[in-house]
Amino acid sequence: MSGRSILVIEDIDCSIELENRDSKSQPWNHGNNKFSAIIISVISKKCHYKLTLSGLLNFIDGLWSCCGDGRINIFTTDHRERLDPTLLRPGRMDMHICMSYCTISEFKQLAFNNLGLRHHCLFEQIERLIKKVEVTPAEVAEELMKINDPEGSLQGLFELSSRQDN
Template sequence: MPTASSLLSAYASLSTSIMLFRTMFNQLFPRELQRYVADAVRFYWKPKSSKLTLVFDEKDGMVANHIYDAAEAFLCTRINPDSERLRITKSVKKALYHKLADSEEIVDSLKNPVYMEESVNLDHPSTFDTLAMDPMMKKAIMDDLDLFLKRRDFYKRLGKAWKRGYLLYGPPGTGKSSLIAAIANYLKFDIFDLQLMNIGGDSSLKKLMLRTSNRSILVIEDIDCSIQLPGRKGITTSTLPDAHYKPVRDPQFSLSGLLNFIDGLWSCCGDERIIIFTTNHKERLDPALLRPGRMDVHIHMSYLTTDGFNTLAANYLNIDHHWRFREIQTLIEIQDGYASGGG
C-alpha cells in the first residue's frame, strides 16, 4: 500500500511533467497545429451522439435557398403550426417515419419524399420521330406548339397568361408519357412532374407552382385517380374513381384551388408554360377542367394502327419488313374493327 507522501510526490512529479510538456508543446508547435491536434483529440474522445442537426438557412447570401423552400414546402404538408419538434427516422427496410408529438405520428414512404420532381436535364429518348402516331396528328400537335410559342404578344394583348393546356387521354400504355417526352424534347422545355396525392393544401400547391421555371411543362399524370378532388362546391362526384380505388390520403386542397392556380398564378410570372394532364378516363373529369383555357387541346391516344406498328418496328427492331408483318397487320385491322364497334 503506497504511503500518502509517496502518492503526493508522484502527483507532484506528474503535474510538473505535464506543465513541462505543455510549455514545450506551446513553444515548439505553431498555434494552428496545436488547434488541429486538440480538435482531433476532442473528436475521438467526445461521446458519439445519435442526433444529427440539419440546418437549412433561408437565404444563401442575398439569394433564396431553394433547399430551404423545398424543406418548408415538404414539412408544412406533414406538421401543423403547433408542432414543436419533428423526429424523422428511416431504417433500411422500413418507411420514412415521422414522430411529431407524443400523441401524433405519421408514417411516410421514401418513394416520394418530395412531391415535385424536377427534371431539368430530360434524358428521355422519345421524339416525334420515334412516336407511333398518326402523322397528321403529329403535325397538328407540332403546329399547335409552334403557334403557341409565337403568340406572346397575342396573350399579352388579351391580358391572359401565356400558357397552353393539353389533355392526353386513352388506355394505359398507348404512349401518353412518350408524347410528353417528345413535346419536351421538341421544345427543349423542362418537365415538372406534379404529384397531386402528396400535396398538403392550397398554399403548398401555390408554392410549388411558383417554383416552376419559365419555358417549362407542368405534368399532372392520371388526374382522375391520383387524388379524389373535391368539386367546386365540395361535391366529390366528378372525378370519382372506380370502386377499387383507394385515395392515398384525403386531399387538403380543392378543385377550385387547383383551377384558380392554373388560371391565375402563371399570368403574373412571365414566359411560356405548358400544362399537360393525362388520364385513362376522360369521362370522369369535371367539365370545368376540360374546357378550353384549361385544357385547350384534347389528344386521344389509342391502340396501335398499322402505321404506328411500322414505326415501332423500325424504331425498336430496325426493320421495315418481315414475313410476319402481313399477319400482324391483319390482327390490327381486326382489333380496329372491334374497337369501332364493327366486330
C-alpha cells in the same frame, strides 16, 4: 412554379377527387370537403400543400398563369369522363391526346421509324395480329428497337403477343 418548366399530374382523376360538378352525386353538397383535398409533396421544401379544384383551375389559367414563361401542364387520366368540364375546356387543356392500343397505321410508322421498313413479307401477319391483340405503341417500339435486324425485330412481335396470351 418557375417559367420554362413542366408540371405533370398523373392520373388526375385519382389524385384529386375532381368529380364532375354536373354529376348527380355532388360531395360538396354533403358538407364533405374530402373531395377538394390533395396532398402534394414539395420535395425541395419538404412541406405539404392542399389543393382544391378551384385552386387548380386558378393555377392553370388564373393569377398564377401570368407568372412565368413557357410553362407546360400535363394531366393524365384513364377516365376523362370523370373530370369536371371546367378543367377540360380550351385554355386549360388545349390538347387532348388519346393514347390507345397500337393500330396498323401506327405499327407501319413505327416499323419505318425504327427499322426503315415500308413493306415486309411479315407485315400482313403482324397486321392480323394487331387486330386481335391489345398492344401499346410503346410495347411495339420497344420490341422493334431490341435488335438491329429487321427480320428478328418483326419476329419479336409474335413472341410479344404470345407472352400476352399467358
